[in-house]
Amino acid sequence: xxxxxxxxxxxxxxxxxxxxxxxxxxxxxxxxxxxxxxxxxxxxxxxxxxxxxxxxxxxxxxxxxxxxxxxxxx
Amino acid sequence: xxxxxxxxxxxxxxxxxxxxxxxxxxxxxxxxxxxxxxxxxxxxxxxxxxxxxxxxxxxxxxxxxxxxxxxxxxxxxxxxxxxxxxxxxxxxxxxxxxxxxxxxxxxxxxxxxxxxxxxxxxxxxxxxxxxxxxxxxxxxxxxxxxxxxxxxxxxxxxxxxxxxxxxxxxxxxxxxxxxxxxxxxxxxxxxxxxxxxxxxxxxxxxxxxxxxxxxxxxxxxxxxxxxxxxxxxxxxxxxxxxxxxxxxxxxxxxxxxxxxxxxxxxxxxxxxxxxxxxxxxxxxxxxxxxxxxxxxxxxxxxxxxxxxxxxxxxxxxxxxxxxxxxxxxxxxxxxxxxxxxxxxxxxxxxxxxxxxxxxxxxxxxxxxxxxxxxxxxxxxxxxxxxxxxxxxxxxxxxxxxxxxxxxxxxxxxxxxxxxxxxxxxxxxxxxxxxxxxxxxxxxxxxxxxxxxxxxxxxxxxxxxxxxxxxxxxxxxxxxxxxxxxxxxxxxxxxxxxxxxxxxxxxxxxxxxxxxxxxxxxxxxxxxxxxxxxxxxxxxxxxxxxxxxxxxxxxxxxxxxxxxxxxxxxxxxxxxxxxxxxxxxxxxxxxxxxxxxxxxxxxxxxx
Numbered sequence: 001x002x003x004x005x006x007x008x009x010x011x012x013x014x015x016x017x018x019x020x021x022x023x024x025x026x027x028x029x030x031x032x033x034x035x036x037x038x039x040x041x042x043x044x045x046x047x048x049x050x051x052x053x054x055x056x057x058x059x060x061x062x063x064x065x066x067x068x069x070x071x072x073x074x
Numbered sequence: 075x076x077x078x079x080x081x082x083x084x085x086x087x088x089x090x091x092x093x094x095x096x097x098x099x100x101x102x103x104x105x106x107x108x109x110x111x112x113x114x115x116x117x118x119x120x121x122x123x124x125x126x127x128x129x130x131x132x133x134x135x136x137x138x139x140x141x142x143x144x145x146x147x148x149x150x151x152x153x154x155x156x157x158x159x160x161x162x163x164x165x166x167x168x169x170x171x172x173x174x175x176x177x178x179x180x181x182x183x184x185x186x187x188x189x190x191x192x193x194x195x196x197x198x199x200x201x202x203x204x205x206x207x208x209x210x211x212x213x214x215x216x217x218x219x220x221x222x223x224x225x226x227x228x229x230x231x232x233x234x235x236x237x238x239x240x241x242x243x244x245x246x247x248x249x250x251x252x253x254x255x256x257x258x259x260x261x262x263x264x265x266x267x268x269x270x271x272x273x274x275x276x277x278x279x280x281x282x283x284x285x286x287x288x289x290x291x292x293x294x295x296x297x298x299x300x301x302x303x304x305x306x307x308x309x310x311x312x313x314x315x316x317x318x319x320x321x322x323x324x325x326x327x328x329x330x331x332x333x334x335x336x337x338x339x340x341x342x343x344x345x346x347x348x349x350x351x352x353x354x355x356x357x358x359x360x361x362x363x364x365x366x367x368x369x370x371x372x373x374x375x376x377x378x379x380x381x382x383x384x385x386x387x388x389x390x391x392x393x394x395x396x397x398x399x400x401x402x403x404x405x406x407x408x409x410x411x412x413x414x415x416x417x418x419x420x421x422x423x424x425x426x427x428x429x430x431x432x433x434x435x436x437x438x439x440x441x442x443x444x445x446x447x448x449x450x451x452x453x454x455x456x457x458x459x460x461x462x463x464x465x466x467x468x469x470x471x472x473x474x475x476x477x478x479x480x481x482x483x484x485x486x487x488x489x490x491x492x493x494x495x496x497x498x499x500x501x502x503x504x505x506x507x508x509x510x511x512x513x514x515x516x517x518x519x520x521x522x523x524x525x526x527x528x529x530x531x532x533x534x535x536x537x538x539x540x541x542x543x544x545x546x547x548x549x550x551x552x553x554x555x556x557x558x559x560x561x562x563x564x565x566x567x568x569x570x571x572x573x574x575x576x577x578x579x580x581x582x583x584x585x586x587x588x589x590x591x592x593x594x595x596x597x598x599x600x601x602x603x604x605x606x607x608x609x610x611x612x613x614x615x616x617x618x619x620x621x622x623x624x625x626x627x628x629x630x631x632x633x634x635x636x637x638x639x640x641x642x643x644x645x646x647x648x649x650x651x652x653x654x655x656x657x658x659x660x661x662x663x664x665x666x667x668x669x670x671x672x673x674x675x676x677x678x679x680x
Binding site: 043044045047048051052054055058059061062065066069 | 399400401495496499590593594596597599600601603604651652654655658659
């Protein structure tokens, strides 16, 4: 039972953080494309700004891995 | 970089421009028009040059000539060039006009054919479809032809009905006075009119269709012949037009140069930036050219001036200047991080991809791509270096296409990424700690150079103290030693106050940021593991197929190829972007401002 809950928790950690990052990247990405249409040199900056929210997923992923590893000791 | 000012009289203007253009060392500063000093006016040949330039460019777009370097030189005079271009232009235009006319004719014929085909099923001469003085004609579809004939018979005796084989199309001819009654009769048979415009044509319909088809085939052939002529003209004149364009582009640049100069009635002034080591050379050249009839001054740039920069890095790291171009160029006298990126970027990339099988594949791939796409040379250099680092880390992690065991032998390794994730996570965050502190040290040096020790200590040094204090508190939390609560709070307040003094409210907001920045380096581990796991999944599936034997082996091989190709694609894009981001966001954030303009000497081609 506990193991199952931990697995669900790990899934939620990565799933929800991915959704959060996706929502953030959606807004940044469309703005970056808009800016690029005006000024093509902004590609580099746009690209970097777009991947900034990806940190949230990384955190979610790390938490999920730690939970899955904790699951083993149960 | 030195700011130079050159003053001379208008009589020497053209020669000086020529010399500046040849020397390719001066980045001209555009003069802002003011009450005292106007901007210069273009050289006198400027109008002719731009007129011809417009002509040659329109000709190039007309003939679809691409700008490639043909190596040809054109020494013709402007008059000759103009004459040549006009002749090519006229010749081409005549041919294009012919094509246009023929195209129109073909289209008209196609329209005619549609109309003729409509009428073709009725076995009537074309003249039957012209307008008559005493007869009215209806063509179209009706429900029942026999009933229609009955109805018309009640109206008049003089009418005639022609139908095609399937009674699909009918043509009814009747006397004009009965037109209205006939129409009413037709409507009762739900008449659906088909209009056809055959005016101007005579003779047999089917023969006419054949004639028009023949004419169109001939026209198409003629058009192809003319197109061939045009491409002959293109082949003959392309090198000439390209050479003319290249020469005139340079001349127009020279002719327009005075627009960037300050100018009075008799004299003009050029200001610009020159690399410090080139100042003597350009001064000597100008003195010699004008026999000393020139005023030349070179000075150090003032602090607030917007100095353009030219990056100067050791050869192996020069490709990484492309990554600085993507972000921002360092300001004059600011530390250029290109070399620092050269040191750490490939390491981060390799740490994330970390598979010597993938490393060898990408190394071969990018070396090949570099040969075929010379424009991306710098990026492929970066990626090739990153591939080498991937091979290195692949050996450390003992990974080959996601497999840890090769031919029954467990490979030598320092660390298994698939199994020792927590260790990997700790290593990743330690790398983050080191990298960010390195960034802070760079920032400290920058501040110390520009604003002295106190500012450097408040703005950057405070962050070191903050980390030390937080470290102490964490250790005490882990019961490694004892620290009273009030002592830790006081210790904590010291760096916070320093940060507030140094960077203001913005610095305060960033206090938690420095720790999340370090955690952000967890991606070094996370992205690596994602790529390992994906490779493992591919291998495992393929292994199952292999065991089933027979045709499944083909599927297994396909799966291995496609699966690893996808993983390599993801494994190149991901680590590249994330390594870049760790530098741009986490690392540069600690010391780099950037925003300078690129040094573009007058005369250097883009």
